[in-house]
Amino acid sequence: ASQFASLPPVASDEVFDLIGAYLADAYPERVNLGAGVYRTADGKPWPLASVEQAEKLQQAANDPGRHEYLPIAGDQEFLKLARDLVFASGASGWADQKTDELRIASVQTVSGTGANHVGALFLAHHSKAKHVWISDPTWINHHTIWELAGVERRLYPYYKASDCSFDFDGMIKALDEEAERNDIVLLHACAHNPTGIDPSKEQWKAIAEVCQRKGLFPFFDSAYQGFASGDPAEDAWCIQYFFEQKPSIEMCVAQSFSKNFGLYGQRAGAFHLVTSTPSAEIRDGVVAGLSHIIRGEFSMAPRFGSSIVKTILQSEALTTQWMDDLQVMSGRIKTMRESLYNELIKLNTPGTWTHIVNQIGMFSYTGLTVPQIKYLREKYHIYMLVSGRISISGLTPKNVEYVAIAINDAVQ
C-alpha cells in the first residue's frame, strides 16, 4: 500500500469551495458574497486605471530584462516605496528619516500570505516568543500559517456576538493578564477580516500601551491599506503610531498589494521587520535571515506585480490616479453598505443592522445564524461563509434589494 494512504485529513478551503459551488449554480439570480475580491457595480473584476496605465508604460518601454530574476531579498526600489507607503505616508512623513530607515529590514514576498508566512517562520526561528496571539475570529489562513511555523496559537477575544461589536475590554484583558513577555500579537492594521470592525484610535493607543508595557511583539497584517477608508495614510495610522513610540517597540508588518492595487493573482507583497535599535548591522542581519528563508522556499518573489506597484508609486501622476482608484473602490463598498442597510430598514427587517454601515472594508459580519445562511443558499442561491461573513463587493445596485428581501425572509 502507498505510504500516503492514511494521511491526516485536511479541511478544504471554505472560500474556494464556496466559489466552486457558486459557479456550478445555474440559477440566474445567484449572488456570490463569499470571495474577498473587488467587483464593479456590474459584478466584474476591475483592473485599476493606474495599473492599466503602468502596464502601457511598461509595454512601451519593452525592457529586455523584464523577465529576469529579481535579487533574493527583492527589488530594492520597490521595497523602499512599499516601506514608505506603510511607515511614512502620514502628513508628517518620517520623524527622523535617517534613523528610522535603519530600524526597518524589508524583503519582497509572495504577496500578503507570503509576507505572513516568511515573517512567521523567521520569528519561529529567531524570536523569544512562546505564543502567537490571534484575534478570535480571524482570517482563517492565519491559523494555517502559524500552525505550519510551529508556534503555539492562543486566541484573544475580538468580537461580541451579542451586539456585533468589538470586544475591546476582552482583548486588553487577555493581553494584559495572559500574554507573556516576547509573545507575538497578530493585529489587522485595518479592515479586520472577517468582522469589518477596527479599533478606534484611542483603542489602538491602549493596545500599543499594553504591548509596550508587557514587552509583546506586534505583528501587523496590512492587507487593505487604502482600500478600507480610501486614504492609505489613514489605514496605516496604527502602524505609524506604534512605530513612533518611545522607547521603541520591535514589531513587523506583512504588506499585501492584492486588494489595494487589484493585483490578486500577481502576488506582490513585502515584509518589514522593525528593530528597536537603529543599526545597519542588525538590519542587514535580519534581511540576511529573511533571505535565507526566501532562498530555501521560492528563491525570490515574482516581479510583474511588484514592477507595476513600483511604476505607479514612482510617478506622481500615477500615484494620483491610484488615489482616485482607491476612492472608486472604497466608495462603492461604502455605498453598498448603505444600500443594504437602507433596504433592510425599508423592509422592517427584525433585528438591528447599524453594524453593517459602521463596519469597514471588504467584509461585514452580518450576525446571521447557520440555519439562516443555509436557508439563504437553498432558497435564494445566495452564497456566504457559515460564519455569516459577507463580502460587500458582491453586492450591486441590481442585486442588493434581492439580498435584503432574502435576509428579511431568513430572519423571520
Ligand code: PLP
Ligand atoms: N491578510 C488578510 C487579513 C487578508 O484578508 C488577506 C487576503 O484575503 C491576506 C492577508 C493576503 O492576501 P494575499 O496573499 O492575496 O496578499
